Every structure is written in structure tokens, then in C-alpha cells.
Amino acid sequence: MYEALPRTGKALAHGKRLEIVEVLAQGERPVQELAGTVGLKPITASAHLQVLCQAELVAVRNEGTRIFYRLAGDDVAALTALRPGRGHPPCRGRSDPSHLPGRGGHPYGEA
Template sequence: MGDAVAKAALFEGFAQVGKALASAKRLELVDLLAQGERSVEALAQAAGLGLTTASNHLQVLKQAGLVATRRQGTKIFYQLAGHDVAALWALLRQVGSAHLAEVERARAAYLGPGDTEELTREELQQRIAEGGVTLIDVRPSQEYAAGHLPGAVSIPLDELAERLAELPGDDTIVAYCRGAYCVLAHEAVRTLTARGRRAVRLAEGMLEWRLADLPVVR
């Protein structure tokens, strides 16, 4: 029979991971890091946190082994500790959406009405092979630089309305963003269709693309 103290320590180790994820803001930081490495300052700005608060949250994630760091000069950069951390985040979202009605209600309220057409990854790849498609990445430019889908053009959502002339008039525009729970692609499609352009969105996003081990351009 195993030692009771060792068993307790084992489960306490598992609990440390759960405790680290038991914060909405820390989960948001994990979601941002699933897009690629970022500095503390960039993470704080993206998550709407003060620098000290962001650093404290990141330290909790680091102590649980969920993120890793590197130093460049005076700056500290964070990244997810492994592919499995991104997979854990994706699974946590899936379980929450499937088993908690309030999560699904919040998702619908955040993403808005089902008024945007979507494509699966397989459908996107087929449409690109057939031609007549322009793929746009509507995430912030630093996320695009950290890794994007092959052939994608960076047009952040806040620049889209001013850069419509850059998009071929006859193509179907396919927008994608961070993942299945990211509102940016929904808003991009709404912006494009309101201006008479043919637009659809990728049903998932960069997180799911990476987890599927599909090619990423950096």
C-alpha cells in the first residue's frame, strides 16, 4: 500500500495546477500566451491589468509549472511551458461550455448573434486550394508576428475599415483570430459584410490550428 503522505503530496501537486487556473485573469493570460511569447508589459496591456498585478498572476502560473520565462536585457518574456498547457486550456473551455449553462450563455452574449458564416479548417484548406480566397489575420500585429496561418495577411480589426481597399474585390475574405471564443473574427466579418464584401470566418482560430499541428509561419 502506498504511503498516505506521499499520496497527499501527489494530489496536492495536481491541486496546485488547478489553483493556478482558478482565476479568470490568469486564464486570460494563458489564452494570450497560447498565441505566442510576450513580455510582461505587453501581457498587462492586453489583459487590462496593472504591471504589478500581471506579474503576480504570472508568478502563480510559473510556480505551477504552466509558463516559462526568458530574459532579454531588462525585459522578461513569458511563454506557455508546453503544448500540453495549451491543450489543457482548450479542454477546460470545452468542458465548461458543455457542462455549465452560464458559460454557454456568456459565450453567446460575448460573441453576439449567430449572424456570421463560418468555415472549418478542412473547408478553409479546400477553398484556398481552389483559389478566390483572401485570408486575413485580425489579431493584433504582435500576435501575427509570433505565428500565423500560411498565406494570411495581417489586418488587425481596428485597422480593417481603413484598409478595405487592400482586399481584392472579387475574393471571399476569410477572417480568423485567436480561437473559437475570440470575438475579433466575428466583428471583422460583420464589418466586411456591412460594406458589401463577401466574408466568412474560420470557426476556430490560432489556438486550435496549433493544437492540430498544422503549419505555422513566424
């Protein structure tokens, strides 16, 4: 389990791979169609798909000379909901002291 989590994180760390996963959440696609949908050349899309396959996020099916890709499971699509910009508030940075004790109404006293 501990080896799989970093591999999954690395596989999803690239924006195009996240986009590929989101497209595949809509259904199985041949590599040429998938590449066109996400704006990549087929060879580049194939390289991204290999990373996703190695992380066991995407499964492959051959039909004659065509290669089809799909998500490895329903739980994979749920991973894309964790990405930034999906309705979660941003983290407060160091320039916002309200998270520090005694600041911004924090219950541990005054600054």
C-alpha cells in the first residue's frame, strides 16, 4: 500500500494526465480519439497513458490494431475530485496570520 500511494500521486501530478483521467471517466476511448480530445499527439498521449497504466489507474484493451483505454475502476474517477479548484477553499499562506494562536479570533489568547 505504501508503495502505491506515491506512484498514484506521481501519476496524477501532471495536468494532462488528470485531464486524461477525467475524459476516461466518461467511458473507454481509443488512443487517437483520446489524444485529440486532450490536445496531444498520439505518441505523447501514449506516454502519459503508460504512466497511468503503471500506476494501475488505467486499463488497456486491444481490438485488432486499435488500443482502447479505460479507467481501472470507478474509484479512479473519484481521485480527480481531490484536485484544486473543485470547490475546496484554498489553504491560508504565511501572509495570512489568522491561523496562528492569538490572531484573527483564535481561541488561544491575544497576540
